[in-house]
Amino acid sequence: MLISNTQEIPGKKIVEFYGVVSGSTVRAKHIGRDIMAGLKNVVGGELTGYTELLSEARGEAIRRMSYQAEETGANAIVNVRFATSSVAQGAAELFAYGTAVSVE
Amino acid sequence: MELISLLVTPVMLLGAWITGSILERHHLNNLLLRESGSTDVLAITVEDLPEDWHPESSDLVMGNVVISQDYFKRVAAGIKGVFGGNIGVFEPLLERARREALLRMKAEARARGHNTVINVRLETSRMASTASKGRGTAGVEILAFGTAITVNRG
Numbered sequence: 001m002l003i004s005n006t007q008e009i010p011g012k013k014i015v016e017f018y019g020v021v022s023g024s025t026v027r028a029k030h031i032g033r034d035i036m037a038g039l040k041n042v043v044g045g046e047l048t049g050y051t052e053l054l055s056e057a058r059g060e061a062i063r064r065m066s067y068q069a070e071e072t073g074a075n076a077i078v079n080v081r082f083a084t085s086s087v088a089q090g091a092a093e094l095f096a097y098g099t100a101v102s103v104e
Numbered sequence: 105m106e107l108i109s110l111l112v113t114p115v116m117l118l119g120a121w122i123t124g125s126i127l128e129r130h131h132l133n134n135l136l137l138r139e140s141g142s143t144d145v146l147a148i149t150v151e152d153l154p155e156d157w158h159p160e161s162s163d164l165v166m167g168n169v170v171i172s173q174d175y176f177k178r179v180a181a182g183i184k185g186v187f188g189g190n191i192g193v194f195e196p197l198l199e200r201a202r203r204e205a206l207l208r209m210k211a212e213a214r215a216r217g218h219n220t221v222i223n224v225r226l227e228t229s230r231m232a233s234t235a236s237k238g239r240g241t242a243g244v245e246i247l248a249f250g251t252a253i254t255v256n257r258g
Contacts, residue, residue, distance in 0.1 A: 054168055
């Protein structure tokens with residue numbers, strides 16, 4: 001599955017469109033990580049626990065989106081966009097969407 | 105006993121200020137070093153490629169970072185916020201986070217064997233609420249993503 005956030009896959013030609021595909025996931029880190037992040041919050045800097053949380057979750061959202069695209073018979077997804085919303089303290093919804101296409 | 109509880113806040117403020125400043129300077133030096141070493145990957149926000157570029161393969165690459173402000177600066181920003189205007193103490197934080205996210209994106213592109221990232225986008229989202237009077241996590245996530253390609257730039 002070729003994934004790109006451009007209008008078309010660089011160097012390839014789109015032959016068919018299959019419509020919008022999307023994948024989302026809501027993730028929360030366990031309480032220990034939340035407490036660590038709370039402590040780190042006093043001195044500032046990177047909250048590594050949350051960085052990992054979001055990066056894993058975004059990966060999962062992309063996998064779900066790819067799976068959906070595969071089912072429609074597409075071999076690429078173009079114009080991928082991300083949306084993030086924090087639904088509760090320490091939990092976040094990651095959403096990825098794009099257009100499933102066939103390229104050659 | 106009362107004296108101790110009276111001292112907690114100033115000590116915490118001072119501690120946060122000192123540690124926060126050290127960490128910030130350390131991060132800025134680290135960024136400069138890594139940026140000078142990452143000139144091999146070109147990142148552009150343009151999508152259309154010049155005619156003579158013939159990309160061979162492509163991959164979606166991204167880099168993210170969740171960063172938070174230290175306690176002292178949060179309080180300082182709170183006071184400044186009463187009077188309005190430019191909240192200067194938050195600007196270096198966001199700038200550091202963006203540079204870090206871009207570097208991570210470039211690192212992923214390099215790891216996958218690409219030398220150019222096109223259509224780069226930067227997104228900012230707030231991780232958690234800051235409503236609990238500065239005590240809650242005030243993390244901000246910066247995401248940099250783009251399409252990495254391998255191209256002979258000449």
